[in-house]
Amino acid sequence: MTRSIERWAWRALTPLDAALNRLYGWRLNPLYQSGALATVLLGVVLVTGVYLLFFYRIGAPYESVGAISAQWWGGAWIRGLHRYASDAALVAVAVHAFRMFAQGRSWGPRALAWVSGVVLVGLVLICGWTGYVMVWDAQGQAIALEGARLLDALPIFAEPVSSTFSGAAPIPGQFFFLNLFAHIAIPIGMAGALWLHVSRLARPTLVAPRRLWVGTTVGLLAATLVFPAPLAEPADPLRVPGAVPLDVVYNAWLPVTRMLPAGAALMLLVGGAAAVMLVPLLTRRRGGAAPPPSRVDERICTGCVQCSLDCPYEAITMLAREGARSEFVARVNPARCVSCGICAGSCAPMGVGPANRTGRDQLARLRERVPRGSIGDLEIVVVACDRGVGERVAAATPDGVQMHRVGCTGNLHSSSIEWFINAGAAGVFVASCPPRDCWNREGPRWTEARLFARREAELQSRVDPRRVALVPLAVGEWGRIEDEIARFAARLKTLGSGSVGDEMDEERECEDPGPIPERVLER
Amino acid sequence: MIARGGLAWIVSAALLASVVAATQVPWSWSEDDRSIVRLSWRSPVSRVEECRPLTEAEREGRLRHMQRDSICSGRSVGFRLEVDIDGQSMIRRELRGSVEGTERMSVARDLVVEPGAHRIAIRFAPLEGPDAPLTLVDEIELGAREIAVVTIDDGRLLLRSSE
Numbered sequence: 001m002t003r004s005i006e007r008w009a010w011r012a013l014t015p016l017d018a019a020l021n022r023l024y025g026w027r028l029n030p031l032y033q034s035g036a037l038a039t040v041l042l043g044v045v046l047v048t049g050v051y052l053l054f055f056y057r058i059g060a061p062y063e064s065v066g067a068i069s070a071q072w073w074g075g076a077w078i079r080g081l082h083r084y085a086s087d088a089a090l091v092a093v094a095v096h097a098f099r100m101f102a103q104g105r106s107w108g109p110r111a112l113a114w115v116s117g118v119v120l121v122g123l124v125l126i127c128g129w130t131g132y133v134m135v136w137d138a139q140g141q142a143i144a145l146e147g148a149r150l151l152d153a154l155p156i157f158a159e160p161v162s163s164t165f166s167g168a169a170p171i172p173g174q175f176f177f178l179n180l181f182a183h184i185a186i187p188i189g190m191a192g193a194l195w196l197h198v199s200r201l202a203r204p205t206l207v208a209p210r211r212l213w214v215g216t217t218v219g220l221l222a223a224t225l226v227f228p229a230p231l232a233e234p235a236d237p238l239r240v241p242g243a244v245p246l247d248v249v250y251n252a253w254l255p256v257t258r259m260l261p262a263g264a265a266l267m268l269l270v271g272g273a274a275a276v277m278l279v280p281l282l283t284r285r286r287g288g289a290a291p292p293p294s295r296v297d298e299r300i301c302t303g304c305v306q307c308s309l310d311c312p313y314e315a316i317t318m319l320a321r322e323g324a325r326s327e328f329v330a331r332v333n334p335a336r337c338v339s340c341g342i343c344a345g346s347c348a349p350m351g352v353g354p355a356n357r358t359g360r361d362q363l364a365r366l367r368e369r370v371p372r373g374s375i376g377d378l379e380i381v382v383v384a385c386d387r388g389v390g391e392r393v394a395a396a397t398p399d400g401v402q403m404h405r406v407g408c409t410g411n412l413h414s415s416s417i418e419w420f421i422n423a424g425a426a427g428v429f430v431a432s433c434p435p436r437d438c439w440n441r442e443g444p445r446w447t448e449a450r451l452f453a454r455r456e457a458e459l460q461s462r463v464d465p466r467r468v469a470l471v472p473l474a475v476g477e478w479g480r481i482e483d484e485i486a487r488f489a490a491r492l493k494t495l496g497s498g499s500v501g502d503e504m505d506e507e508r509e510c511e512d513p514g515p516i517p518e519r520v521l522e523r
Numbered sequence: 524m525i526a527r528g529g530l531a532w533i534v535s536a537a538l539l540a541s542v543v544a545a546t547q548v549p550w551s552w553s554e555d556d557r558s559i560v561r562l563s564w565r566s567p568v569s570r571v572e573e574c575r576p577l578t579e580a581e582r583e584g585r586l587r588h589m590q591r592d593s594i595c596s597g598r599s600v601g602f603r604l605e606v607d608i609d610g611q612s613m614i615r616r617e618l619r620g621s622v623e624g625t626e627r628m629s630v631a632r633d634l635v636v637e638p639g640a641h642r643i644a645i646r647f648a649p650l651e652g653p654d655a656p657l658t659l660v661d662e663i664e665l666g667a668r669e670i671a672v673v674t675i676d677d678g679r680l681l682l683r684s685s686e
Contacts, residue, residue, distance in 0.1 A: 023531045030538075088542050142552050159565065159629045166563035166631065167683065168674035219539045230547050238685040240559060240668040241552035248548050255550060 002282040009102035017437070018476025026434035026474035028212050033436060034096035036208040037216065039194070041089035042124070044217055046187060048082035051075075053184070058176040061136040062234045069231050080224030081217075086128055087249040088220060093121055101279060103387075103439055108290070109200065109313060109336050111280035116196040118277050123190045128250040130183040134176070138244045139251070141165070141235035146254055150269070153262035167237035200336055201441070202314045292355045293337035294344070296330045300351025303328035306456040307343035307352050308520040312441040316343060316352075318520050328521075340440030341411030345450065348457045350413060359413035359457075366419045375402060375424035380489055383417075385409050385443070388433035389473045389481070396481045400489075401429075409433070409470075410443025414450050414459040417468055426492040427467040429485055434472045444472055466495060556667035560608060560643060562632040564675040569652050572597040600649050602628065607644040608636060617650065638667045645673060645680055 013031075020029045030037060055075060057064035068075035097117060100106050106114045129147065133140045148161040164175060198204035207213065230245050246254065257265035285291070294315070296307075303326030308316040315336035318328040330352055332343075337354075344353025350360040375381065383404045384393040390405045397403045402425070406412050409432040417428045430451070432444040448470050449455035459465065469488045473481060574595040582590045599619060606614040613634050630647075641663055648656030659680035663671050671684040 023527065023534055083546060084539075084543060087546050088539075091542060138552075159627070160631045163563055163565070163629060163631055166561055166674075167670055167672045168561075168563040215535070216539075219535060220542075223539050223543045227543050236685065238670045238672065238683070240557075240670060242556075242668055244550050244552050245547040246550040247546040249542070249545050258552075 002279070006101060006104055006283055009098060010104075013099060013102040014475055017474070021434075021474040021476040026437065026472065026477070028209060029434075029436075029474070030092075030212065030216075031095060031099065032434065033208040033212055034092045034099060036205050037213060038089045038092035038096060039206045040208050040213040041085045041092060041216070042187075042190070044085040044220075045082055045089060048078045048085065049187075051078050052082060056134065056180070058173055058180060061134060061176055065135045065137075066231060069228070076228055077221065077224045080227075080229040081221055083131075083229045083247075084220045084223055085217070086124075086131070087247065088216065090121075090124055090128065090249050093117075093124065097121070101283070104283065105439065107280040107284040109315070109338050111284075112200055113197055114280050115277060116193050118273070120190060120193045120197060122273070123186050123193060125250060127183060127186040127190070128247075130179050130186070132247070132250070133179050134183060135231065136176075136235045137232040138235060138241045139232050139246060141237075142241050142244050142246075142254060143251060144235075145241070146257060149262050150257065150266050153266045165237055171237065200313055202312055203442070205436075291339035293334035293339055294332045294341070294352055294354050296332055297351040297358075298324070298329050300349050301329045301347075302326050302349055302351075303330070304348070304456065305330075305517070305520055306346045306348070309517070310342055310346035310442070310446050312340065312342060313338055314519075316520070320521075338440065340408055340443070342408065342440055342443060342446060345410050345413050345446065346457050347413075350415070353411070357407070357411055359415055362413050362416045363419060366416060366423070370402075370420065370423045372422060373424050375420070376400075379425055380427050380429055380485065380492065381420040381425045382429045382431060382485065383409065383412060384431040384473075385433050387439045388437065389431055389475060389477075392475075392478055393431050393473070393481055396478065398482060398485065401485060408438070408440045408443040409447045410438070410440055410445075412447060414457055417451070418460055418463050421463055421467060426495075427469065427488060429488050430468070430470045431473045431481070431484075432470060434474045437474065444470070464495065467492065553668065556638060557635050558638045558665035558668060559670045560634040560636055560641070560665075561670050561672045562604075562606070562630050562634070562645075563672055564630050564680075566602070566628045566630070566647070566675060568628050569600040569649065569654060570597050571600055571651065599628075600652050603646075603648050603650055604630065605644075605646040606634065608634065609642050636665065638665050638669065640664045643671075643673070643682065647680065 017029065017031055020031055024030070026032060052068060052075070055064060055068045055071075065079070068079050070076070100110075100114065100117075129143050133144050144165055145162070148165060151157065151161045164171060198206070208216075232245050233242075235241075253269065257269070260268065296316075298321075303318060303321075305318055305328070307330050308318055313336050315333050315338075316330050317333070319331045320327065321329045330343075332352070339354045341354050341357045344350070344358045344362075347353070347359060350358055350363070352358065353361070355361075380401045381404060382393060382397060382401055383406055384390040386405045386407055394403050394405065409430055412430065417430075420428045430447065432447060433439070435442075435444045438444055446455065450457050451459045451468055451470055452465060459468065469484075469491075471484050471488075473484070572595050574593045576593050577585075577591065581594075601617050601619040603617050604614055605612075614632070618628060618630065643659065643661050643663060645659040646656055647658075657675065657678075657680045659673060659682060661682045663682060663684060665671055665684070669685060671682055673680060673682050675681065
């Protein structure tokens with residue numbers, strides 16, 4: 001059931017990705033950058049919130065917000081930006097979560113990120129609700145009244161929370177103080193949850209590309225100037241709220257729970273939150289469907305650290321060893337390994353990687369399937385990422401092009417490329433996912449560095465780099481596939497024959513890694 | 524390229540506008556303009572204790588340190604609440620302290636009425652003990668969606684409204 005929802009989500013996401021890629025290009029596709037965009041927008045909320053704090057008064061909440069809104073030179077647009085940025089941040093968070101779910105990146109080693117992400121969403125929501133209550137207009141009153149009604153369904157309060165807003169007595173100042181305190185303290189908790197959220201990632205991307213986040217912020221600012229943040233009628237405990245301008249991004253639950261008895265509404269909300277929290281359990285792959293974690297062949301490992309440096313999930317540490325061929329040996333933590341295979345592409349002597357996907361496994365398969373001299377002189381080999389455009393590239397592959405699909409281009413060992421050239425290929429065209437849409441985070445990045453920037457496990461100098469192309473192709477950029485391959489073929493024609501001879505060395509070792517970084521050492 | 528750039532601007536503006544629009548969707552908290560008479564007060568609850576001497580057999584059956592002369596049991600005194608609006612009986616029920624030992628009873632009830640003039644009669648009486656019942660008989664003019672709150676202030680039932 002959950003897996004079929006996951007597949008449906010993936011089918012829904014792909015055309016959206018394609019449309020926005022066509023519109024903005026993959027570098028600025030907001031769907032690819034949703035998580036980083038949310039972080040930046042929450043930063044905007046934080047900065048604008050500090051300004052608003054100077055003018056907010058607990059003793060006169062509505063009046064002080066009214067005074068802020070009357071500051072045409074500052075408060076009005078800062079308040080608008082504060083509100084709209086918090087809404088946009090929540091939308092970005094929702095897109096990010098949907099994307100991770102649709103791509104099946106919500107279980108196993110990623111479960112911690114998912115669960116902490118759900119906690120983060122909860123904190124963002126609570127922070128938003130307290131923010132609305134701070135204003136103490138009709139919407140703030142509606143949130144307070146309905147929230148109190150739901151809380152009263154819990155048998156934990158000696159006296160009904162609702163009585164605070166009954167109108168029998170003025171609302172105590174402590175209520176607004178506590179509300180303000182929560183509004184300020186929750187972001188501190190959010191910082192902790194965010195740290196946990198990215199704690200299993202090496203080099204987490206917290207900031208979206210500048211053009212995207214500046215553009216979004218300026219756009220929201222412009223929206224604020226055109227449509228100032230609304231301030232509804234003041235809350236009146238002695239009047240039933242009438243028309244309320246509802247923020248459905250934060251408060252879509254209000255009309256739903258209003259129709260239900262408090263207990264049922266509470267169960268609906270708690271049940272929904274629990275279902276989302278349990279997604280890692282519901283979507284986990286079991287048995288043969290679960291990809292195996294990487295393993296280290298300790299007889300081959302030279303302790304060079306490169307796999308540990310390249311692992312996007314900090315799943316590999318270096319362990320001291322004695323009486324062996326090196327001072328250190330790599331160790332994979334299976335609880336963190338997502339089986340991306342990027343370590344296999346990083347290991348010069350090909351001693352690490354998931355079962356059947358190490359560099360040696362790749363070469364063994366190629367020996368069998370693409371024997372030396374089996375490729376015609378002018379033939380191009382296209383290697384495409386299966387998760388991204390692989391299927392489409394396979395369909396669009398013209399004559400004279402041989403197609404190979406890999407789970408992630410980051411898994412591709414440079415020796416495999418050399419093998420293709422040795423086998424007679426004129427060149428190798430690697431079609432990767434866009435860097436920000438790599439399911440394994442850093443596949444295209446490390447592939448590019450290994451092929452063209454001499455990062456360890458580099459493409460050997462005996463291979464002419466002009467015979468290799470790495471092109472990020474995003475879904476939706478179908479028209480580019482044939483164009484890029486044709487352009488590459490034209491370039492190859494000017495280079496002549498491509499064979500590099502018999503010098504392939506499977507036993508090559510890493511260069512001297514120098515001092516080993518502290519963070520990758522296991523004690 | 525220019526056409527795509529223009530479309531990108533338009534879509535960006537539409538996306539931002541949809542976020543802005545989503546922050547202020549018109550919605551009505553209540554379906555109608557009816558008013559409310561709200562009962563909202565907390566009342567101290569008296570406690571009644573009844574004691575009787577322990578029989579010899581009961582004393583013998585107890586541990587030495589628990590062999591007292593008498594045994595007592597206590598209970599909170601309940602209240603009877605009667606509410607009439609415009610002569611029509613709205614509430615007739617007995618209430619007891621919801622949480623043992625809190626010694627306070629919360630009354631929270633909303634009675635929906637049509638806007639206009641109403642005569643409200645309330646009697647809140649302890650079921651036993653010497654305390655006198657609290658009563659309120661008052662008339663009020665309620666506007667659309669207006670709330671009149673009946674509360675206890677200074678030991679008396681009191682009607683509050685926005686007027």
